[in-house]
Amino acid sequence: xxxxxVLLKLSxxxxxxxxxxxxxxxxxxxxxxxxxAVKDQGIEIAIVVGGGNIFRGLSAEKSGMERAQAxxxxxxxxxxxxxxxxxxxxxxxVETRLQSAIKMEQICxxxxxxxxxxxxxxxxxxxxxxxxxxxxxxxxxxxxxxxIEIKADVVLKGTRVDGIYTADPxxxxxxxxxxxxxxxxxxxxxxxxxxxxxxxxxxxxxxPIIVFDMNKEGNFMKIAEGNPIGTLVK
Ligand code: UDP
Numbered sequence: 001x002x003x004x005x006v007l008l009k010l011s012x013x014x015x016x017x018x019x020x021x022x023x024x025x026x027x028x029x030x031x032x033x034x035x036x037a038v039k040d041q042g043i044e045i046a047i048v049v050g051g052g053n054i055f056r057g058l059s060a061e062k063s064g065m066e067r068a069q070a071x072x073x074x075x076x077x078x079x080x081x082x083x084x085x086x087x088x089x090x091x092x093x094v095e096t097r098l099q100s101a102i103k104m105e106q107i108c109x110x111x112x113x114x115x116x117x118x119x120x121x122x123x124x125x126x127x128x129x130x131x132x133x134x135x136x137x138x139x140x141x142x143x144x145x146x147x148i149e150i151k152a153d154v155v156l157k158g159t160r161v162d163g164i165y166t167a168d169p170x171x172x173x174x175x176x177x178x179x180x181x182x183x184x185x186x187x188x189x190x191x192x193x194x195x196x197x198x199x200x201x202x203x204x205x206x207x208p209i210i211v212f213d214m215n216k217e218g219n220f221m222k223i224a225e226g227n228p229i230g231t232l233v234k
Contacts, residue, residue: 002226005044005120007147008035009140009157012053012081014214022053023084031158032088034220035125039094043224044120046150047127048143049085051077057135071135075102078139082129083107095124101133101142113149120150140194144201144209155207156223157194158214163231164193180232193233208234 010031017024039045057071082098089096097119098108108129109115116126131142140157147155164186167175183203186193193199193211202209212223212230222229 001041001043001224003043003153003224005046005150005152006224007143007150007152007155008045008047008220009143009155010047010049010085010214011139011159012050012077014158014160015049015081015084016053023081025084025088028084028088029091030217031214032085032092032094034214034217035089036092036094037218038220038224039123039125041221041224044123045125046116046120046146046152047082047085047125048131048139048146049078049081049127049129050139051075051081051131053077054080068135071137072102075130075133075135078131079104079108079129082127086127089125096127097124098127098129101128101130116146117150126150137197138195140198141201144194144198144207147207148201148205152207155202155209156220157209157211158220159211160213160215161211162213162216162229164191164211164233178231179228180234183233186233199233202233208232 015023015028017027051074054077055074057074060070061067079100086096086098099111099116100108101111103110119126128146131139143155163177165175165177169175210230210232213219
């Protein structure tokens, strides 16, 4: 295995599967199985889950809501997703801990960095909910931040496409995929990898990012083994 500790970022939308909204339990279970397989190889896994399948602050602002209020709602949405993933993992015998950046003591632990690291060392999967706990940020930024805090080797951004392309492959058939790209090129070309705050955090802290297709069964394992699928940003 190439890595000792990884931070996996799953967007809220990835939890929708074929649906238009909400959570597809079958999809979540497939992710859980892929995650378990990698964990069983001894890799420590922390996970940040987004909330875009339920609520996005920015979209709500466009329809008239106050941004900060809407962002807090978005953060709550991530916790719902985290609980679904936690449920799926536990249903197949994986021990997990859910830590939220916004206190919700009846359903999860508060985010405590040292405790999260201890859980990982004990072989538990740690799921981080509620993003950074602050409005005006995203769960991509939360993923970068938590990865740096817990000293993860890499941020693995699981998406529905198999990497970063020169253009949107769904719109431009001539678009080609990068195997590897530098942080600087991501800025210069204005590529849509993660938001700029997240990218900057990774660059400044020399934390590589791999963007890969999490929807193909077994891909997470391939990445964990160090196979060059997806796009490496470093
Ligand atoms: N959010 C926030 N602060 C954070 C993380 C998330 O305010 O640190 C809010 C924001 O409104 C965002 C929503 O939570 O739109 C859902 O997160 P995100 O859009 O990052 O989810 P994803 O796109 O990964 O599904």
